[in-house]
Amino acid sequence: xxxxxxKKINGEEKNKQKNEKAADMMIGKWVKCDNCKExxxxxxxHQNLSVCxxxxxxxxxxxxxxxxxxxDEGTFQEIGKDIVTKDPLEFEGYLKKxxxxxxxxxxxxxxxxxxxxxxxxxxxxxxxDGNFLMGSMGSSVGERITLAIETAIEKKLPIIIFxxxxxxxxxxxxxxxxxxxxxxxxxxxxxxxxxxxxSVLTDPTTGGVTASFASLGDIILAEPKALIGFxxxxxxxxxxxxxxxxxxxxxxxxxEHGFIDKIVERKDMKSTIAQLLRLHK
Amino acid sequence: MxxxxxxxxxxxxxxRPKALDYINNIFDEFIELHGxxxxxxxxxxxxxxxxxxxxxxxxxxxQKGKNVKENMERNFGMPEPDxxxxxxxxxxQAEKFNRPIITFIDTPGAYPGMxxxxxxxxxxxxxxxxEMSRLKVxxxxxxxxxxxxxxxxxxxxxxxxxxxxxxxxxxLSPEGFASILFKDSSKAKEAANSMKLTAKDxxxxxxxxxxxxxxxAGAQNDMKQVCGDLKQYxxxxxxxxxxxxxxxxxxxxxxxxxxx
Numbered sequence: 001x002x003x004x005x006x007k008k009i010n011g012e013e014k015n016k017q018k019n020e021k022a023a024d025m026m027i028g029k030w031v032k033c034d035n036c037k038e039x040x041x042x043x044x045x046h047q048n049l050s051v052c053x054x055x056x057x058x059x060x061x062x063x064x065x066x067x068x069x070x071x072d073e074g075t076f077q078e079i080g081k082d083i084v085t086k087d088p089l090e091f092e093g094y095l096k097k098x099x100x101x102x103x104x105x106x107x108x109x110x111x112x113x114x115x116x117x118x119x120x121x122x123x124x125x126x127x128x129d130g131n132f133l134m135g136s137m138g139s140s141v142g143e144r145i146t147l148a149i150e151t152a153i154e155k156k157l158p159i160i161i162f163x164x165x166x167x168x169x170x171x172x173x174x175x176x177x178x179x180x181x182x183x184x185x186x187x188x189x190x191x192x193x194x195x196x197x198x199s200v201l202t203d204p205t206t207g208g209v210t211a212s213f214a215s216l217g218d219i220i221l222a223e224p225k226a227l228i229g230f231x232x233x234x235x236x237x238x239x240x241x242x243x244x245x246x247x248x249x250x251x252x253x254x255x256e257h258g259f260i261d262k263i264v265e266r267k268d269m270k271s272t273i274a275q276l277l278r279l280h281k
Numbered sequence: 282m283x284x285x286x287x288x289x290x291x292x293x294x295x296x297r298p299k300a301l302d303y304i305n306n307i308f309d310e311f312i313e314l315h316g317x318x319x320x321x322x323x324x325x326x327x328x329x330x331x332x333x334x335x336x337x338x339x340x341x342x343x344q345k346g347k348n349v350k351e352n353m354e355r356n357f358g359m360p361e362p363d364x365x366x367x368x369x370x371x372x373x374q375a376e377k378f379n380r381p382i383i384t385f386i387d388t389p390g391a392y393p394g395m396x397x398x399x400x401x402x403x404x405x406x407x408x409x410x411x412e413m414s415r416l417k418v419x420x421x422x423x424x425x426x427x428x429x430x431x432x433x434x435x436x437x438x439x440x441x442x443x444x445x446x447x448x449x450x451x452x453l454s455p456e457g458f459a460s461i462l463f464k465d466s467s468k469a470k471e472a473a474n475s476m477k478l479t480a481k482d483x484x485x486x487x488x489x490x491x492x493x494x495x496x497x498a499g500a501q502n503d504m505k506q507v508c509g510d511l512k513q514y515x516x517x518x519x520x521x522x523x524x525x526x527x528x529x530x531x532x533x534x535x536x537x538x539x540x541x
Contacts, residue, residue, distance in 0.1 A: 088486060089477055139541075146539070168431075168452055170461050173476050174488055177452045178541035180431060181438050184407060185414035185535050192415070210403030211391075211431040216411055230403035230431070231393030239393050249398060259401050 033057055049266045058223045058266055060203060063112040063129035066162055070270050071116035071125060078114040079124075079151055080144040085109065086172065088139070094171040101132060110135045110165070113148035115157070119274035121281075124152040124159040128209075134166035137209055141169070142179025145213065149186040158196035158277055163214040167207020180212035187216050196280045198273060201228050201251065201260065219276060220260045221269075222251035228260075283447075285482075286473040289455060291447040291499050292426045298500050298507075299358075300327060300342025300385040303425060306508040307515070308333050308340065316367060320400060323364030325356045325388070326436075328371040330380070334516045339375035341368045341436050342385035345426065358427075359392035362405035365435050369409050372416060381419040381519045384436040389454055391432030406435040413438035414538070415531055419522035421515060424448045424480075424489075425500075430457075440534050441518050442488065444480035445507065446495040450488070451478035488541065 031042050036055035045052070049069060050059040061069070067076050085098045102108055110132040116125050126148045128135045137145075145161065152159040168176040190197055199217025203226035210230050214220075222228060229249035237244055247253055254260045264272045283291075291297065304311050308331035316322040328341045343360065346352035368384075375382045391402055413420060413436075420439030428437070428450035444450060452458070455473035460466035477483065480492040493510050496502040522530060 089475060091475065170452060170458055173452050174450060174478065174483065174486065175541060177430065177434055178488065178538060180407075180434060181410050181414065181538045182541055184410035185438070185538050188411045188415040189535070191411070208431055211406035211435075212410055213407070215401070215404040215407040229398050230391065230406070231398065235393045236395060236398065240395060244395070248395070257399055257401070259404055 033059075051266050056224070056265075058203065058225065060130050060164065062131055063107065063127040063162075066127045067112065067114075067116070067125065069266070070118060070127075070160075070162075070273065071114075072118060072120065075117040076114045076125070077116070078112065080113055080147045081108070083109075083140050083143045083147070086139045086175070088175045089171065089173045091171045091173075098133070105131050107132045109140050109144065110137070110169075111141045111144050113144050113151075115151065115155070118160075118270060118277060121274055121277040122155075122157055123277060124148050124155075124157050125162075126159065127162040128164045130164040130166075130204075133169060133171075135164045135209075136166050136169035136176070137179050138169035138172040138176045139179060142176070142182050145179075145183050146186045149183070149190050152195055153190055153193050156193070156195065158198065158280060159190065160198045160200065160273060161213060161217075162200045162202060163205045163209055164202045165205055165207065165209035165214075167209060177208065180208045183213045184216060187213055191218075196277070198276060200264075200269070200273075201254075202226050204228070206230065206232055215259070219262075221262050221264050221272065222254065222260045223269075224251055224263050224265060226251045228254050284474055285449070285476065285479050286455070286470045288447050288479050289427075289449050289469075289473050292449045294499060294501075295347055296499075296501055297426055298504060299347065300344045300387055300425065302504070303385055303423075303508060303511065304331065304340055304342060306504055307512045308338070311340065314371060317363045317370055319363065319366055321361070321363040323356075323361050323367060324354055325358050325360045325392075326364035326368055328368055333381075333383075333512070333519070337378070337380050338515075338519070339371055339380045339382045340385070341371060341382065343388040343433075343436065345387055356392060358388045359390060360388065360432060360435075361392050361394070361397045362400045362402050365391075365405040365409050368436050369405075369412055372413065372420075376416050376418050379418060381421070381523070382416070382439070383515060384420070384422045384439065386422060386424045386428045386433045386437055386450070387426035387448075388429055388432045389427055390430040390457075391435065406431045409435045410438055414534060417527035417531065419519050419530065420534075421518060423511065424450050427454075429454050438534075438538065440522050440530065440537070441490045443491045443493060443511070443514060444483065444489050445493050445500055446480055447499055448480060449473075449478040450480075450483055451476050 345358035
C-alpha cells in the first residue's frame with residue numbers, strides 16, 4: 001500500500017530527515033503522515049479513505065470526500081447551497097478572504113448539507129469542512145445546519161451531522177455565537193418530533209460547535225484520536241500553567257469520561273451509521 | 282460619547298454591582314438553592330427562588346466577586362459544567378412549578394480548565410441551549426456586566442434579552458478576539474471597537490430587545506434607579522409573556538433565534 005517506502009536503514013532520526021526531504025521534493029503527489037512521518041502517495045491515501053496505511057491516522061477529510069464515503073452514489077441532493085456568507089461586523093477583509101478561499105478551495109462554505117441514502121436508508125446528512133476557515137460556524141453555517149434539521153423534521157427523516165470545527169467564527173462576532181442557540185433550538189424540535197440525530201465528531205471538534213449541536217446527538221460517534229473539547233488545549237495550558245497529559249481531549253478520553261457512545265474507524269463508519277438507521281426504523 | 286472599549290472597562294469594574302446585588306435589590310424573600318445533584322455546587326453561579334411583585338420566580342445569576350478573595354471563591358465568575366447543570370436543574374424546577382425565570386449574565390467566559398473539560402463543559406453548555414429553547418415558562422435574560430462567549434449564552438436563551446447600558450455581550454473577550462484575528466492580544470481596544478459588543482450595537486443587530494439606562498459613571502452610582510427600571514421591565518414583560526400559551530411562547534422564542 002505504501003509506495004516506495006523509504007527504507008529504515010540508519011535509525012529513526014536519519015530516516016526522518018530523509019522522509020522530510022522526500023516530502024519537499026515531491027510536493028503535490030506525496031504527503032507525509034504527521035503522526036508516523038511515513039511518506040505516502042496521495043492517490044493511495046485517498047483510496048484508503050484518507051487513513052494512513054502505516055499507522056492508522058485518520059487524515060482530515062473535505063466535505064466532498066466525506067459525502068462520497070457515506071452517501072450512496074448519486075443520492076446526495078444539496079440543501080441550502082444558496083445561503084451565502086454574511087458580514088454583520090463589516091469586518092475588514094472578511095468577505096474578500098471568503099471569496100478568495102472559495103476560488104482556491106472550490107468549497108463555498110464550511111458545511112455542506114443535503115438529503116441522501118445510506119445503504120438505501122433515507123437520511124439528511126450535514127458535513128462540515130475544516131478546509132474552509134477551520135470549519136468555523138458563522139451565520140451561513142448555522143443557517144444551513146438549521147435548514148438541514150428543519151428538512152429532517154419536515155420529511156420525517158433521521159439526520160447525521162459530521163462535525164469538524166475550530167468553533168464559532170470570530171469574524172461574524174455575536175451573530176456566530178447566536179448560531180449555537182439557533183441550531184440547538186432546531187434540535188429541540190427534532191427531538192420533540194421523535195427523530196434520530198447521530199452526531200459524528202471528527203478531528204478537531206472544539207468551541208462553539210462542541211458547545212452546541214455536536215454534543216446533542218441521540219447517539220454520538222467519534223473517529224479515533226480526534227481532538228474534541230470546548231476550550232482549546234493551548235488556552236487550557238495557559239490557564240492552568242502546565243502541560244496537558246498525552247491524549248487529553250482525545251476521542252478515547254471522551255469515551256472514558258462518558259461523553260460519546262462509540263469510536264468508529266472510518267472504514268466502518270458507513271456501515272455503522274446504516275446499522276443505526278435500520279435499528280431506528 | 283463612550284467608546285466600546287470604555288464600556289468594556291465599565292462592565293469589568295470591580296465595584297460594579299454583581300448578580301446578587303441586583304437579586305437583593307429587585308426581589309423579595311430570595312432563598313438560594315445549591316448544587317447540581319451530580320457533582321458539585323459551583324459558586325460562580327447562584328440560583329434560587331424569590332418573589333417579584335408578589336409572585337414566585339426562579340433566578341439564575343453568574344456571580345463575580347468585588348475583591349480578590351470573593352473572586353477566588355467565585356472563580357471570577359467563570360462557571361464549570363457543574364454551574365451550568367445547577368442552573369438547568371433550577372430552571373427545570375421552575376418549569377415544573379410554573380415559575381418564570383430571570384437570569385443575570387456576567388462572565389468572562391466558561392472556565393477553560395482540566396476538570397471542566399473532563400466533566401463536559403461543551404456538553405453542559407449545549408444541554409442548556411437545547412433545554413432553554415423549549416422550557417414552557419417565560420425566560421428573561423439580563424446582561425449586567427460582561428457577557429462573554431458560550432459561557433454567557435449558556436444562561437442566555439430566553440424570550441427577552443435585556444442589557445444594561447454599560448454592559449457588553451460578545452463572542453469572546455476582546456483580548457481573545459484580538460489574539461485570534463490580529464495575532465496580538467494587546468490590540469484588545471481595537472478589537473472591542475470593531476466587535477459590535479455594546480448594548481446599542483446589539484439592539485441594532487436585533488440580538489437584544491431592550492437597553493436599561495445607567496448613570497454616566499456606571500450602575501453603582503444609582504442602583505435605586507437601575508433596579509427600579511429593571512424591576513418594572515421584568516414585571517411588565519412577564520405579565521405579557523404569561524398571556525401566551527406555552528406553545529406560542531416556545532414558538533416565538535424559536536422564531537426569535539431562528540432569525541439570528
